[in-house]
Amino acid sequence: MKILQLISFALLANGAVTVSFESQKSLEDDSSLTTSLISLHKSLVEYPSISGSEGVLPFWPYERRKDEIWGRGTVDAKGSVASQIIAVQSLLESSEIGGDVALLFVVGEEKGGEGVREANNIVLSWESVIFGEPTELKLASVHKGGMGFNISAKEKAGHSGYPELRTNANTMLIKALSGLDSIELPWSDRYGNTSLNIGRMEAGVATNVIAEYAYATVLIGIAGGDPQTIQELVEKAIHDVSPDVQLNFTSGRRPVPIDHDIDGFETIVVNYGIDIPSLKGARKRYLYGLGSILVAHSDREHLTVSDLVTAVDGYKVLVTAMLKWNILYIKQDVITYRIPK
Secondary structure, eight states: OHHHHHHHHHHHHTSOSOOOGGGOOOOOOOTTSOSOOEEEEOOOOOBOOTTOOSOBOOOOOOEEETTEEESTTIIIIIHHHHHHHHHHHHHHHTTSOSSOOOEEEESOGGGTOHHHHHHTTSSOOOSEEEEEOOOTTSEEEEEOEEEEEEEEEEOOOEETTOGGGSOOHHHHHHHHHHHGGGOOOOEETTTEEOEEEEEEEEEOSOTTEEOSEEEEEEEEEESSSOHHHHHHHHHHHHHHHOTTOEEEEOOOBOOEEOOOOOTTOOEEEESSOOSGGGSOSOSEEEEEOSSOGGGTTSTTOEEEHHHHHHHHHHHHHHHHHHHTTTOOOEEESSOEEOOOO
């Protein structure tokens, strides 16, 4: 089992690190497909370069350091991909499952969840789903809600030697972002503090040009209150200090409760959000995986072989428990395929 796990994980770690939405192939309408599914994501966060080109993806190579496996995407979320595959293989080999379980790997979880939305077009009814994300081998009981927004400042360019003749878009943006510090965001005893992250800024063209355009993206992780109230707080705080910037909000959602009623697991509240609400039709939803989210998206990303082994056992427990109810669907982002009967 351990050897099979490591082979599977090594192949995944050295393979493609991200997949486009166009490459995702939907399952065909096939009556032999089961109502049980395991799912994950293989898509990764893409970083723009400092020069402004899109889609530059930093690659931190796969590496074994004694009991640790390092590399881009090991935690988020190749470790869960590998352990899910090995768990299902093991259950098939032991005849504990037949054609009762399917695996769904979709793309785009890091950029709006377009892959799971496409999966909604599959003509099947899934009564339960296991989502794979780094949860430290615990069952997540809830993940934060979320809302994003963009700040745009637009003026007219000019020579930097005559700043009195123009308003600098950078100045407008800086004032707007400083206004966010004054907001008292809602919180809850159960889910903790609502968080705010200024993720990206883009502005100007040269040091001797008064900036014509400035732009920033912000993400709010909602732990308390409702999205509309938070949007109103943001709008007031920003427009009080920089009234001429434009704000564009995405639709927001409250914290998302997740099923965690399987015995033998600790539970955890996770401060990130995933595409659980985007998948239609599942009555039971579970979130489980290995590794710590605290090292994801960084050059410190790694997990342990022992956790990889434990995750296989964990997924097997979850699968067999839900199959007792004859309901299962396991989700992770990448491409789709099925386990034949």
